Amino acid sequence: AQKVTQAQTEISVVEKEDVTLDCVYETRDTTYYLFWYKQPPSGELVFLIRRNSFDEQNEISGRYSWNFQKSTSSFNFTITASQVVDSAVYFCALSEATLTSGGYQKVTFGIGTKLQVIP
Amino acid sequence: ETGVTQSPTHLIKTRGQQVTLRCSSQSGHNTVSWYQQALGQGPQFIFQYYREEENGRGNFPPRFSGLQFPNYSSELNVNALELDDSALYLCASSGTRDSRRETQYFGPGTRLLVL
Numbered sequence: 001a002q003k004v005t006q007a008q009t010e011i012s013v014v015e016k017e018d019v020t021l022d023c024v025y026e027t028r029d030t031t032y033y034l035f036w037y038k039q040p041p042s043g044e045l046v047f048l049i050r051r052n053s054f055d056e057q058n059e060i061s062g063r064y065s066w067n068f069q070k071s072t073s074s075f076n077f078t079i080t081a082s083q084v085v086d087s088a089v090y091f092c093a094l095s096e097a098t099l100t101s102g103g104y105q106k107v108t109f110g111i112g113t114k115l116q117v118i119p
Numbered sequence: 120e121t122g123v124t125q126s127p128t129h130l131i132k133t134r135g136q137q138v139t140l141r142c143s144s145q146s147g148h149n150t151v152s153w154y155q156q157a158l159g160q161g162p163q164f165i166f167q168y169y170r171e172e173e174n175g176r177g178n179f180p181p182r183f184s185g186l187q188f189p190n191y192s193s194e195l196n197v198n199a200l201e202l203d204d205s206a207l208y209l210c211a212s213s214g215t216r217d218s219r220r221e222t223q224y225f226g227p228g229t230r231l232l233v234l
Contacts, residue, residue, distance in 0.1 A: 004161075035222070043207055045162070045225035091161055106177065107152075107223065109161030 002027045004094050004110035012116045013082050021077045021113045023092030029053075034075045035093040036066065039112070045091070051075065082117045089114045122146060123212050123226035131232045132200050140195040140229045142210030151193040152223060153185060154209040162209055168193055205233045 003026040013019045025034065036048040049059065051068055059066045063080045079086055089112040095105050122145035132138050144151050150169045154162035164177035168187035182198040191212075197204055207230050211223035 037225075042227060043209075043230070044227040045209060045211075047222050047224060050222050093161075106164050106175065108164075111159075111161050 002029075002032075002094050002096055002106075002108045004092050004108055006092055006110035006113050008113045009111065010114045010116070012118060014118050015084060016081050018078060018080050019082050019115065019117075021079075021090050021092075021115065023075045023077065023110060025073050025075065025092070025094045027094060027096055029096040031096075033095040034068065035091075035095070035107070036075075036077050037091045037093065037109075039089045039091060041088070048077075079115075082115075084117050084119050087115060087117045123210060123224055125208075125210050125226040125229050127229060128227065129230045129232075131234065133234050134200055134202060136200050136233075137196065137198045138200060138231060140197075140208050140210075140231070142193045142195070142212075142226055144191045144193070144210075144212030145224055148212035148214050148224075149191050150213045150215060151187055151191065152211045152213075153193070153195045154211065155179070155204075156207040156209055156228070157203075158206070165195070200233045202233050205231060207231075 005024045007022055032053045034051045037045040038048055039045050049066055056068050056070055065078045067076045091109050091112045093107050093109045095107045124143045126141045152167040153165040155165055156162040165179050165183055166173055166185055167175040171187045184196045187193045207228045209228045210226045213223045214221045
C-alpha cells in the first residue's frame with residue numbers, strides 16, 4: 001500500500017526566510033510518480049510539480065526547488081525568500097505507475113503542511 | 120486558473136438528505152476524479168470517471184455515486200447524508216485516466232456542511 005507522510009503540520013516563517021517542506025513516501029512499486037500541490041485558502045489545489053521515480057534530478061523553478069532522494073524515499077520542497085503569497089497548505093502526493101484492472105491510478109495525498117509567512 | 124469549475128460553491132444539508140455536486144472539466148479532458156477532503160486532512164479519492172464509465176473507486180460506500188456526461192462534465196451524488204460527509208469535495212480533470220502521461224487539474228471545490 002502506498003503512503004505519504006508530511007510530518008510538519010504547520011510551519012511559520014518570517015518573510016524572506018527560506019523554508020523546506022518535508023515529504024516521505026512508501027511504495028512497493030519501482031515506478032511511481034510524486035507530486036506537490038498548493039492549496040490557498042480559496043480551496044483549489046494548484047499543481048506545482050510532477051516527478052517520476054526514474055528522474056532523480058533536482059529541479060528549480062524560480063523560488064521553488066525540489067530535492068528527490070530515492071535512497072531515503074523523500075521528496076522535499078524548498079521555497080527560497082518566502083513571500084506572504086506563499087501562505088497556503090502544501091500537499092505531497094504519490095501515484096503508483098501500475099494501473100488497476102479498472103484502468104485507473106489512485107493518487108494518495110499526505111495530510112498537508114500549512115505554511116504561514118509572516119510579513 | 121485550471122478551467123475546471125464546480126457548483127455550488129457552498130451547500131448546507133441535513134442528515135439523511137441527498138445532494139448532487141457538479142463539475143465541468145477542462146476543455147479537451149475526458150477523465151474526472153472526485154475527492155473528499157475533510158477539515159485538516161488531505162484529499163481522499165472517491166472515484167474516477169473515464170468516457171462516461173466509472174473505472175476506479177476508493178473506500179467509499181455505495182451511497183456515493185456519480186455520473187459522467189457526453190461532454191465529460193460530471194456529477195457526484197451522495198444519498199442518506201451523514202454528519203461525517205461534511206467536507207470539501209474536489210473534482211479533478213485530466214486528458215487521460217493515466218497519470219503517467221497527464222496530471223490532474225483541480226477545481227475550486229464544493230464545501231458541504233451536513234447538520
